[in-house]
Amino acid sequence: xxxxxxxxxxxxxxxxxxxxxxxxxxxxxxxxxxxxxxxxxxxxxxxxxxxxxxxxxxxxxxxxxxxxxxxxxxxxxxxxxxxxxxxxxxxxxxxxxxxxxxxxxxxxxxxxxxxxxxxxxxxxxxxxxxxxxxxxxxxxxxxxxxxxxxxxxxxxxxxxxxxxxxxxxxxxxxxxxxxxxxxxxxxxxxxxxxxxxxxxxxxxxxxxxxxxxxxxxxxxxxxxxxxxxxxxxxxxxxxxxxxxxxxxxxxxxxxxxxxxxxxxxxxxxxxxxxxxxxxxxxxxxxxxxxxxxxxxxxxxxxxxxxxxxxxxxxxxxxxxxxxxxxxxxxxxxxxxxxxxxxxxx
Numbered sequence: 325x326x327x328x329x330x331x332x333x334x335x336x337x338x339x340x341x342x343x344x345x346x347x348x349x350x351x352x353x354x355x356x357x358x359x360x361x362x363x364x365x366x367x368x369x370x371x372x373x374x375x376x377x378x379x380x381x382x383x384x385x386x387x388x389x390x391x392x393x394x395x396x397x398x399x400x401x402x403x404x405x406x407x408x409x410x411x412x413x414x415x416x417x418x419x420x421x422x423x424x425x426x427x428x429x430x431x432x433x434x435x436x437x438x439x440x441x442x443x444x445x446x447x448x449x450x451x452x453x454x455x456x457x458x459x460x461x462x463x464x465x466x467x468x469x470x471x472x473x474x475x476x477x478x479x480x481x482x483x484x485x486x487x488x489x490x491x492x493x494x495x496x497x498x499x500x501x502x503x504x505x506x507x508x509x510x511x512x513x514x515x516x517x518x519x520x521x522x523x524x525x526x527x528x529x530x531x532x533x534x535x536x537x538x539x540x541x542x543x544x545x546x547x548x549x550x551x552x553x554x555x556x557x558x559x560x561x562x563x564x565x566x567x568x569x570x571x572x573x574x575x576x577x578x579x580x581x582x583x584x585x586x587x588x589x590x591x592x593x594x595x596x597x598x599x600x601x602x603x604x605x606x607x608x609x610x611x612x613x614x615x616x617x618x619x620x621x622x623x624x625x626x627x628x629x630x631x632x633x634x635x636x637x638x639x640x641x642x643x644x645x646x647x648x649x650x651x652x653x654x655x656x657x658x659x660x661x662x663x664x665x666x667x668x669x
Contacts, residue, residue, distance in 0.1 A: 370538070372429035372444070375470070377419055379428065383471045384416040391417060391644055404637045405607050408466075412640040422447075422479035428470060431535060435513050436495060436527045442535055443469040445479045445489040446543065455546035459656060460536060461491045462501055462554030462561040464580075464639070469493050472558070477646030481653035488543060492535050494528035494561065501554075501561025502529030502568075503583050532565065536572075548661035553577035553652055555642060556609055560584075563617065567592040575599070575659040577652045580638055582609045584617040590624035595666055597659040598628040599652060603636030627666065629655070 388402045391414040395401050403410040425448065430439045450456055459482065463472035469491040473479065482489045494501050506525030514521055522530070539545065552573050554562040559581020566576040567589050576598040585593065598621060602614040611632060621628040631651065633641060642648050 370429055370431045372427040375419065375424065375426040375428055379470065380416045380419055380474060383468060383474060385413045387413055387415045389414050391415065393640065407608055411638065414644055416474065420480055422483040423474065426473055426479060431538065433527065433531050433534065435522050435530050436509065437511050437513055440493045440495060440531055441469055442493055443473045443491045445473060445482055447483045447486050449486055452544050455544050456486060456488050457549035458488045458490065458545045459551045459553060461489055462494065462558030463491060464556030464558050466497045468497065475643050475649060477649035480646065481650055485653055485657050487653065488545065490536065490539050492532045495524055495531045499524040499528035500557055501532060501564055502526065503560045503564035529565070549574050551575045551656045553579065554581065555579045556638065557582055566596060570596055574661050575656055577655065579642055580606055580609050581614060584613045585620045590620040590626060593621055593626040594624055596626065597664055598626065599655045600628060601631045601648065603638060603641055604632055604634045605636060606638045608638040
């Protein structure tokens with residue numbers, strides 16, 4: 325090969341390299357766009373951070389029992405007959421793949437003049453072009469949104485069936501989701517038309533419903549498949565917000581729910597398939613509360629399922645009971661506004 329041929333060969337190789345570089349540069353922006361996880365896009369005015377194992381571990385509280393419910397050697401066994409002081413608490417296991425997708429977030433509640441936290445799970449299969457079902461999950465008394473969404477199985481089944489899960493704060497840990505009268509909050513805004521400040525329970529309802537509206541704007545949520553569930557105080561919120569905003573929900577699931585259905589209000593649940601679950605040995609919220617709710621739904625002809633577990637207490641059976649949580653997601657996966665056939669009036 326003479327000098328001119330060698331120069332031509334080097335030039336040809338250089339051109340090939342250049343073409344590869346041009347293709348790589350041209351493809352890079354498209355690849356970068358595909359790499360963006362739509363589940364991690366945060367709406368304006370909100371801040372979110374990925375869950376950490378440390379935060380999850382800290383949320384478990386003081387451990388007094390093994391995860392499977394067996395005693396811990398050298399630790400006094402919890403006595404549920406003592407009420408809240410005797411609730412079993414086990415350590416948080418290593419986060420599952422789905423739990424690692426949980427976001428710990430805050431958003432501004434103008435009426436409260438405060439930022440409030442919430443947790444959010446969006447499944448890995450979420451596609452902004454396809455409507456996704458949404459579960460709003462209400463915490464119990466003195467339970468945080470992080471603790472609530474970490475109930476065993478919650479995100480695992482949400483991932484399996486494609487649900488977004490939103491666990492709001494409801495202003496604070498003890499404001500009952502609007503289901504009870506409250507007291508004015510000194511730091512809150514003044515309500516329009518007067519000089520009275522918003523109460524804690526009003527703020528709980530406002531926080532929850534405004535956040536739901538925001539999430540529906542941020543994500544492609546299927547308006548025919550929005551569900552409401554909650555445990556204990558969160559069960560009270562499920563009954564209350566479920567009945568008050570009965571045009572939103574496709575199904576309800578109060579678990580060990582306090583409060584129940586207000587007298588004369590059962591008609592508002594006639595379009596709401598409802599799954600009620602309670603432990604027969606619950607010493608904090610009597611199962612009689614759920615039985616009365618069932619009787620009210622029966623009287624109104626409202627669709628419902630009642631599951632009462634003979635050997636279960638107030639919380640541990642659902643907090644560390646993925647098999648029970650699966651029942652909730654299977655129920656939600658069966659009902660929607662599109663498919664639920666209700667009795668004719």
